[in-house]
């Protein structure tokens with residue numbers, strides 16, 4: 001096998017991606033499948049479009065209903081399937097002045113973006129750390145977790161208090177879990193996407209003042225596409241990333257370098 005086949009292929013691996021019906025999650029699911037993984041596309045709605053795209057490219061995908069209105073919804077998902085890759089991508093945002101921000105908007109965002117993410121990591125790790133089978137090519141490797149963080153894991157943002165709190169939390173939890181599980185064969189890392197054109201940022205792109213201000217600050221000079229994030233997820237799940245633990249990788253067109 002070539003260096004690329006050995007180090008960057010996900011053949012033989014099984015992945016679960018949350019929020020895979022659209023946006024960044026959809027692009028990641030399609031890319032993981034293209035790299036050889038069998039991919040479960042999980043969401044609170046069926047991920048038929050994503051599964052169809054995976055099938056059309058000759059990959060293996062399936063849809064799973066998983067709704068994080070119960071943050072522990074994934075508690076039993078990993079027990080009877082041999083997943084080695086988990087991508088925690090599902091997330092929501094609520095916008096309002098901090099003076100007016102409601103408890104409902106606080107709890108909804110924290111529950112989906114942070115509490116559900118932590119307990120999904122826990123359920124995945126419980127299954128992986130007791131799994132009988134290990135990948136032949138990586139006997140000490142038990143799996144990879146990739147959490148989707150944000151620029152607001154590092155910066156304050158405006159009018160998104162619960163989102164900022166949750167994404168700072170995602171960065172912290174990613175590092176904590178890496179500290180606990182790195183020696184046990186799990187790689188835990190995060191991706192911090194910059195401004196990506198998805199449903200999540202529709203309101204920003206529709207506001208000409210905010211849109212221009214954002215574009216002016218991005219060294220790459222454009223909004224990111226969901227596919228710009230997907231390759232980084234493939235890399236972090238691949239054997240090439242074996243010594244990466246607790247990293248928050250910025251994929252932001254240079255935003256944080258500015």
Ligand code: NDP
Pocket residue numbers: 018019020021022023024025043044045066067068069089090091092112148149150151192193194195196197198199200201
């Ligand atoms: P989308 O709104 O397009 O996707 C969010 C996904 O999360 C959807 O699949 C959504 O399902 C799912 N989701 C939301 N709530 C739940 C729930 N209760 N249970 C299960 N699934 C749920 O936005 P993005 O693709 O942009 O967002 C993906 C991730 O990337 C999020 O974590 C977001 O915070 C993060 N991110 C995005 C950035 C951007 O610029 N776009 C920048 C930085 C981070 P449904 O379609 O049913 O709502």
